[in-house]
Amino acid sequence: MRNDGLGSWSTLDASGEDLGAENGTDLLTPQDGFDHELSPYPIEDIFISVSILFISIFGLMGNGNVIWFLGFCMKRNHFTTFILHLAAADLGALICLFTFSIIYLLESFSFLHASDYYFNIISFGTFALLFMYNTGQYLLTAISMDRCVSVVFPLWHRCHRPPHYSTLVCALIWIIAFLLTVIFMILFIFRVITNSLFYLFLMNAILCLPLMTVSTLVLFIKVYCRSQQRKKGKTVTAILLALLFFLFLAFPFTCISLIHFSLESGNSTKIFIGLLCSCLNSSVNPLIYFLVGRKKHSRSRESLKLILQRLFKEEEDGRKK
Incomplete structure (x- = not known):
């Protein structure tokens, strides 16, 4: 049995053209780079x-919970x-990844078959995922x-x-991320520029990676490596933890996508790994807030609201000084 049900994850594959052309988009193509003669299902991708x-x-x-309390x-x-x-x-990106996971699993076990309606959903989901990913990065x-x-x-x-x-900054970021995603998706679908999504990921890496790296180093040196700094x-x-997790988890998705588009590879497993890293990054921030904000060695259970209030209280105190 050969599993061709990879349309939901092959939205990042620019190598296939036939199925995308038939359904009005080149993003949604089944992967032809797998050989499942030994196994009926792609075990790694399913896992x-x-x-x-x-x-x-x-x-x-x-x-x-963070959105509700804040x-x-x-x-x-x-x-x-x-x-x-x-x-x-992060919530928007996780909704997209959660939906894609369900669709892929249903597709893999032949509970879902390709159709025009299905490809329209995947096309919109791909746009939403890129939009949320870019917004979170910015x-x-x-x-x-x-x-800093x-x-x-x-x-x-x-x-x-x-x-x-x-x-104002947040509103501007949402607008810029939306416009950039729309422009590059249109260029990709209509093939105005070959591998236009490659340039989107490259632009993000060039703009965001140096700024985040420099800011992270400055914060680390200023807060952790100065002897006169009594309290962190x-x-x-x-x-700092959120930035470090982003650099180690989210940017692998960018790097994998750059390699994927530049080589036009049909192997989707590396895209799955990148999506897993991105999923971990979008999920880890609430855990960071909880672990950093809670009292050390406290035996009593604290509500998330109290923990968030304690975590962000110093910002409010700093403004009053």
Whole structure:
């Protein structure tokens, strides 16, 4: 039995053209690079899909709780506005990955067959995933730069920051990410530029990776490697961990996609690995907030609301000084 039901994951494969042309998009092509004569199912891909499915469930619960508490149960400040939007972007990416996992598993076991309606859903899901992934990447870049400035120039950051600065930056990031994703998806579908999505991932890597790396190093040196620094702020610690996890988890997806598009490879397993890394990155931030914000050696159970309040309290205190 040969499994051709990889349309949901082959949205990142630019090598196949026939099926995409028949259904109005070149994104959605079955993989021809697998030989399943020895095994009826692609075991590695199915295992990774199941892993993504379960990780997404926990990530959806964590980011959903963060959105609920920051959006409706707590007074927002400059920094929590960034965190709220980042959680929304991660939630959107996890919804897409969760949906793709279900579709792929149903497809693999022949419970779902390709149709025009099916390919339209996958096409929209691919756009949504790229949009949320780009938005989360840009938001975390903005957060890292904001934290870097607040640590290096604290007085200037408190006194010269424009009103509603974080809200305006977040709105601008959502708009830019949406427009860029639409433009590159249109270029890809109509093949105006060959491998246009390659250039989207390349642009993201060139713009975001250096900024995040420099900000991470500056924060680490400023907060952890100076002897006069008596206390490590919980907020900065949480951001450092989030940045490190992003660099180690989310960017492999970018690198794998760049290699995939440049070589036009038909093997989808490496894309599955990249998606798994991206899923882990979108799910890990609520866990970071919980572990950093909770009291050490505390035996009593604390609510997530109390933990988030403690984690972000120093930001509010810093503004009042």
